[in-house]
Amino acid sequence: MKRLICILCPKGCHLEIDEKQGYKVSGNGCPRGEQYGKREVIAPVRTLTSTVKVVDALHSRCPVKTDSAIPRKLILKAMRLLDNVQLQAPVHCGDIVIENVFDSGANIIATRDLDKVS
């Protein structure tokens, strides 16, 4: 039996997920909690947020994130990949930094504009 708190709304229902009963979810106040609880136990996903190096900009790092959630098991691998990324200013919010990271279907995108400075 796994126990976790649903984070999909402020109610914060305490979920119990029974792996021995086909991942039956109890304690959820709505159907979204059932889906969330199952996914968290079977195949959890997360949105990755981080920063990467950028040159010729006012700041030395640019914030980035995945444009959709990726499997949690890929997060560390993706972070290591970002260690070797260096952007060149100008950078625009929404620019794709890494496309389809590890075939997850998600892109890692810049989340701010950084102008080029001379």
Ligand code: SF4
């Ligand atoms: S189960 Fe439904 S009501 Fe409960 S916290 Fe999750 S989203 Fe909110």
